[in-house]
Structure formats: C-alpha cells, structure tokens
Amino acid sequence: MNWDQIEGRWKQMRGHVKREWGRLTDDDLDEIEGQQEKLVGLVQEAYGVKREEADRQVRNWFDRL
Secondary structure: OOHHHHHHOHHHHHHHHHHHOOOOOHHHHHHHOOOHHHHHHHHHHHHOOOHHHHHHHHHHHHHHO
C-alpha cells in the first residue's frame, strides 16, 4: 500500500488511525484527508513530540499496514 491508496481509502483508514492515535479527534481526521504530512503534524501536536518522533511513528504505523 502507498500513501495515494491511503488517501483514496481514507474513510476506511480512519479507524486504523484512531486506534493508533486515540487523541486525534474526528475533526482532526477530517482535516488530515489521508495526507501524510498533515497526519505527522497532528500526531506531533496531539502528543507533544518532536517532528522526527511523530514522523517515525507514522512511518512505523504505515509499515505495519
């Protein structure tokens, strides 16, 4: 799977994202629209981690899909 596929299937992927990062709200998920950089930014903001850590978390999640 690649990020284009995630963007195309975002409604189905929302549940996976919500299970991984429960602090993200439905409004956050609407804003992300499947875009990797937006997801990284909101993970960073919601969890108070550095950009590099948020990026690592998103990449690890993506690799497990």
